[in-house]
Amino acid sequence: MSLDRDKRENRIARVVIIGGGFAGLWCTRALAKDRVAITLVDRCNHHLFQPLLYQVATAGLSAPDIAAPLRHVLRRQPNVSVQLAEVTGIDRSARRVLLDSGAALDYDYLLVASGAAHAYFGHDAWAAHAPGLKTLDDALEIRRRILTAFERAEAATDPAEADAWLHFAIVGGGPTGVELAGTLAEIARHTLRREFRRIDPARAKVRLIEAGSRVLSSFPESLSENARRQLERLGVEVATGNPVSMIDASGYVLAGQAVAAKTVLWAAGVAASRLGGLLAAPTDRAGRVLVDADLSVPGAPEIFVAGDLASLTQDGKPVPAVAPAAKQMGAHVARAIAARIRGESAPSFRYRDYGNLATIGRLAAVVDLRGLKFTGVMAWAFWLLAHVFFLIGFRNRMIVLTNWAWSYVSYQRGARVIFGASEPRRAKQAADETSG
Amino acid sequence: MSLDRDKRENRIARVVIIGGGFAGLWCTRALAKDRVAITLVDRCNHHLFQPLLYQVATAGLSAPDIAAPLRHVLRRQPNVSVQLAEVTGIDRSARRVLLDSGAALDYDYLLVASGAAHAYFGHDAWAAHAPGLKTLDDALEIRRRILTAFERAEAATDPAEADAWLHFAIVGGGPTGVELAGTLAEIARHTLRREFRRIDPARAKVRLIEAGSRVLSSFPESLSENARRQLERLGVEVATGNPVSMIDASGYVLAGQAVAAKTVLWAAGVAASRLGGLLAAPTDRAGRVLVDADLSVPGAPEIFVAGDLASLTQDGKPVPAVAPAAKQMGAHVARAIAARIRGESAPSFRYRDYGNLATIGRLAAVVDLRGLKFTGVMAWAFWLLAHVFFLIGFRNRMIVLTNWAWSYVSYQRGARVIFGASEPRRAKQAADETSG
Numbered sequence: 001m002s003l004d005r006d007k008r009e010n011r012i013a014r015v016v017i018i019g020g021g022f023a024g025l026w027c028t029r030a031l032a033k034d035r036v037a038i039t040l041v042d043r044c045n046h047h048l049f050q051p052l053l054y055q056v057a058t059a060g061l062s063a064p065d066i067a068a069p070l071r072h073v074l075r076r077q078p079n080v081s082v083q084l085a086e087v088t089g090i091d092r093s094a095r096r097v098l099l100d101s102g103a104a105l106d107y108d109y110l111l112v113a114s115g116a117a118h119a120y121f122g123h124d125a126w127a128a129h130a131p132g133l134k135t136l137d138d139a140l141e142i143r144r145r146i147l148t149a150f151e152r153a154e155a156a157t158d159p160a161e162a163d164a165w166l167h168f169a170i171v172g173g174g175p176t177g178v179e180l181a182g183t184l185a186e187i188a189r190h191t192l193r194r195e196f197r198r199i200d201p202a203r204a205k206v207r208l209i210e211a212g213s214r215v216l217s218s219f220p221e222s223l224s225e226n227a228r229r230q231l232e233r234l235g236v237e238v239a240t241g242n243p244v245s246m247i248d249a250s251g252y253v254l255a256g257q258a259v260a261a262k263t264v265l266w267a268a269g270v271a272a273s274r275l276g277g278l279l280a281a282p283t284d285r286a287g288r289v290l291v292d293a294d295l296s297v298p299g300a301p302e303i304f305v306a307g308d309l310a311s312l313t314q315d316g317k318p319v320p321a322v323a324p325a326a327k328q329m330g331a332h333v334a335r336a337i338a339a340r341i342r343g344e345s346a347p348s349f350r351y352r353d354y355g356n357l358a359t360i361g362r363l364a365a366v367v368d369l370r371g372l373k374f375t376g377v378m379a380w381a382f383w384l385l386a387h388v389f390f391l392i393g394f395r396n397r398m399i400v401l402t403n404w405a406w407s408y409v410s411y412q413r414g415a416r417v418i419f420g421a422s423e424p425r426r427a428k429q430a431a432d433e434t435s436g
Numbered sequence: 437m438s439l440d441r442d443k444r445e446n447r448i449a450r451v452v453i454i455g456g457g458f459a460g461l462w463c464t465r466a467l468a469k470d471r472v473a474i475t476l477v478d479r480c481n482h483h484l485f486q487p488l489l490y491q492v493a494t495a496g497l498s499a500p501d502i503a504a505p506l507r508h509v510l511r512r513q514p515n516v517s518v519q520l521a522e523v524t525g526i527d528r529s530a531r532r533v534l535l536d537s538g539a540a541l542d543y544d545y546l547l548v549a550s551g552a553a554h555a556y557f558g559h560d561a562w563a564a565h566a567p568g569l570k571t572l573d574d575a576l577e578i579r580r581r582i583l584t585a586f587e588r589a590e591a592a593t594d595p596a597e598a599d600a601w602l603h604f605a606i607v608g609g610g611p612t613g614v615e616l617a618g619t620l621a622e623i624a625r626h627t628l629r630r631e632f633r634r635i636d637p638a639r640a641k642v643r644l645i646e647a648g649s650r651v652l653s654s655f656p657e658s659l660s661e662n663a664r665r666q667l668e669r670l671g672v673e674v675a676t677g678n679p680v681s682m683i684d685a686s687g688y689v690l691a692g693q694a695v696a697a698k699t700v701l702w703a704a705g706v707a708a709s710r711l712g713g714l715l716a717a718p719t720d721r722a723g724r725v726l727v728d729a730d731l732s733v734p735g736a737p738e739i740f741v742a743g744d745l746a747s748l749t750q751d752g753k754p755v756p757a758v759a760p761a762a763k764q765m766g767a768h769v770a771r772a773i774a775a776r777i778r779g780e781s782a783p784s785f786r787y788r789d790y791g792n793l794a795t796i797g798r799l800a801a802v803v804d805l806r807g808l809k810f811t812g813v814m815a816w817a818f819w820l821l822a823h824v825f826f827l828i829g830f831r832n833r834m835i836v837l838t839n840w841a842w843s844y845v846s847y848q849r850g851a852r853v854i855f856g857a858s859e860p861r862r863a864k865q866a867a868d869e870t871s872g
Contacts, residue, residue, distance in 0.1 A: 044854065045583060045587065045852070045853070045854045046852070046853050046854075059500075062498030062499065062500045062501065062851070063498065063853055064495075064498045064851035064852070064853045065498065067853045069631075069852045069853070071628075071631040071632070072631060072848070072852070075630045075631045076630070081633040081634075082631075083590075083591060084584075084587040084591070084854075085591070101591055103591070103593075136853065147481060148520075151481065151520040154519075155519060155520070155521070155537055155539070157539075192507075194511045194512070195505075195507040195508060195511045195518075196507070197517040198517075399835060399838060399839065402835060402838055403835065412508070415498070415500035416481070416482070416500070416505045416508070417481070417482050417499055417500045417503045417505070417572065418480065418481045418482075418520075
């Protein structure tokens with residue numbers, strides 16, 4: 001086996017890590033002291049602090065506030081080279097990753113940590129009308145739609161059209177859906193107050209739609225019920241028990257009823273990134289790679305999968321697709337690679353669940369720390385401190401805290417900018433770009 | 437005349453203001469106490485603090501930091517209605533402004549203050565290869581090109597290709613060109629230090645190209661010479677006396693010599709916005725409307741033009757296209773409209789020139805206050821304070837100051853985010869958007 005030969009020759013092992021999210025970045029950092037040559041490949045130039053992405057989408061933060069350039073984060077780690085590229089193929093037999101630039105990266109060990117994308121459960125046509133939230137570009141597109149909707153409502157001459165622009169539906173009652181709905185209600189009721197002359201933004205309807213029986217289903221039932229009450233207090237209508245059966249440009253259908261709504265946001269389905277498919281490994285129904293206990297791919301001990309792309313069951317329950325799990329998996333893969341290099345077998349991964357928290361809106365959140373539950377103001381303060389603590393980079397922390405303090409006092413959102421001009425101009429620019 | 441009838445009937449005069457820049461916004465505010473019904477039309481939802489736009493382009497500030505939502509700025513002024521729309525026509529005989537939505541706005545008084553756009557002196561094909569800097573979208577595009585260029589240089593296998601990616605040419609030695617060049621040199625020499633493994637970013641060549649004999653030609657000669665020395669100290673090569681004769685995807689031609697350069701930025705030509713043409717009024721060579729002494733259009737006393745779109749000569753010199761002149765013109769038009777409503781004739785506009793300042797880079801600037809000249813650190817500190825003072829909104833001031841303090845100490849840039857992924861993906865998204 002070539003790994004043994006590498007070891008005998010004391011050659012530095014080549015590690016390729018695909019994805020600079022929590023799993024990939026934590027693995028990279030954990031290998032800082034090892035005799036390895038790491039290439040970290042990402043199609044974005046930044047690590048994204050996804051837990052605050054909804055705040056970019058709702059104009060509370062600027063996109064760069066929650067992004068840290070990967071090169072900068074890793075500048076003092078000499079065994080890493082960062083490459084901005086898209087992966088187009090993985091050749092398992094040649095142990096080689098193919099990039100869109102035409103270049104190829106040979107590896108002795110590979111970590112695939114390319115995360116998740118949206119899934120529309122077979123309704124791909126819905127994507128154009130109900131954008132999801134995974135990247136900064138997604139967030140800016142959602143921000144554009146939300147801010148533009150109020151503008152269109154103000155300009156509308158037909159009252160029914162204005163109502164359709166003021167109907168915001170969020171599909172999916174998980175943490176992202178809850179955050180978006182709570183913040184949207186605050187924008188409509190407080191942020192935009194007095195700014196319009198023909199419409200009253202507070203008239204906007206914010207509806208959170210969850211097909212299951214309760215929101216935040218990963219939390220204990222009492223907290224789901226509490227979250228629902230907090231949402232309703234903020235002005236959100238919570239509709240549980242029925243799935244959306246159709247989405248198009250005019251609105252959506254719920255429980256057989258067609259609703260006119262110009263803004264539908266998708267926070268329901270998550271599927272593995274397409275790189276899972278490139279691996280030619282067994283996957284679960286969502287396309288996530290079924291990994292062995294050490295997070296390696298069955299039959300390929302030199303390939304690991306971590307983060308949202310990995311499917312693993314522990315004590316009969318799936319390891320959740322959350323940031324702490326991704327970080328733990330990334331760090332584990334670093335230990336597993338180091339063990340293999342030493343000629344030892346890799347240890348099994350064990351997820352440590354420290355708790356679960358979700359924010360709902362101003363002074364509203366739920367926290368579940370291994371059974372210690374709290375809600376409301378206390379939970380909100382805990383959520384805020386935890387997120388500032390985990391945000392990468394001193395500057396980002398400072399800016400985010402300043403923004404939050406200002407938003408709290410003023411009810412304002414600091415990033416209310418619609419990029420691009422009117423839609424016809426955007427379409428023209430897009431066409432020019434394609435042909436240029 | 438209908439204005440007299442309006443006055444007799446004591447009807448509220450309808451004022452339409454096109455453009456929420458310095459001229460339009462200052463006019464709107466100055467009419468706050470008057471009995472007028474103002475409609476402010478802009479194709480963007482924000483007022484843009486253009487003097488700091490180059491900092492967004494060079495990743496020092498986030499786009500929302502220098503933008504203030506027009507609705508929010510004007511929320512407490514009940515005689516204003518803000519409309520997000522593009523103007524498609526001006527019907528002078530019907531006194532009506534046509535919008536892209538199909539709606540029309542009737543006016544008794546009209547201010548056209550739609551500013552300027554880039555001009556490529558008849559070489560429109562250059563636009564695709566040498567973007568200019570007027571809007572936030574322009575700034576994000578330039579930021580994307582600058583950051584991507586270093587990434588491409590790192591990935592290049594051919595040294596000549598890497599050199600082409602590391603050659604940055606800025607065409608035009610006015611304030612914007614000088615700012616871009618100075619900041620780019622700082623990014624290459626300081627910000628990116630230690631972040632790349634194959635290239636040395638400090639090797640990047642930053643060339644500022646000015647067809648005339650000196651940079652900052654609106655300043656006294658001694659300050660131009662000083663600015664040149666400050667630029668050279670920062671690492672910028674200043675090339676004066678020759679125009680660029682060709683720009684394409686591979687580079688540019690200067691003084692008969694073809695230079696391989698993947699990043700060319702345009703800071704040379706400015707033309708009036710196309711709305712000048714819609715007015716059917718006499719214009720100067722740059723397309724700016726030749727206005728009467730009271731800033732009205734000859735033969736149309738109810739139509740005013742202000743800001744970069746207005747062409748006016750005072751004491752034998754053109755009034756410059758700078759923010760203070762635009763603000764003064766905007767406020768003047770408000771006084772002129774108020775005078776006309778009272779049945780009086782409008783006063784003549786008089787530009788008061790308080791001075792001229794330009795920043796060059798870290799600790800480098802030039803200031804000319806009616807003959808009181810200073811340069812270097814003092815000028816830089818003066819520039820900084822003046823710009824924070826004039827920035828709209830308490831939050832923006834706080835965020836910008838925090839960012840600057842952090843950038844000064846760390847040599848870092850806070851907004852180093854490339855939106856969108858690799859170019860093929862961008863093109864695909866653009867195509868999807870066009871067809872969707």
